[in-house]
Amino acid sequence: MTQPPHDEIATSEPGELRERVDHTRDKLGLTIEALAGKADVKADALGRASEVRERAAAKAGELKEKAAELAHQAHDRLPDPLKDTAARAAEQARTKTAAAGRLWQEKAPEPLRQKTAHGARSAQDNRKVLLAAAGATALVWLACRRRQG
The missing domain is CATH 1.20.5 (Single alpha-helices involved in coiled-coils or other helix-helix interfaces)
Incomplete structure (x- = not known):
């Protein structure tokens, strides 16, 4: 009997040889996918941009909530007479603006x-x-x- 050359795999079963080839092919496919993923700069940049956009939206939401909270706190600290005066002044401004608009429509x-x-x-x-x-x-x-x- 002769020995197989060094570059051939010594196996007696063709099924085992097929399994080894399939396993090697699967590993090679995974390696290629991993390398392709690392080389896909555009997808990586889009992913990072999406993350940054999500963080910015979350931060904007937090800031909006904080501003609303501060506005409520400021409103709560205002004395009632000042709130009443501001409400009356706003109503007067609305009334005078409406009257000026009507006068403008009539006279201009x-x-x-x-x-x-x-x-x-x-x-x-x-x-x-x-x-x-x-x-x-x-x-x-x-x-x-x-x-x-």
């Missing part, structure tokens, strides 16, 4: 009302730009004020 010429309505729609449509401009103006004003003081 139609072309002026149309231009005003158009300007109001434009302001609503571009409110982000207007808010940014207002913020920039406030920063410039504060910088000038700080420089003078």
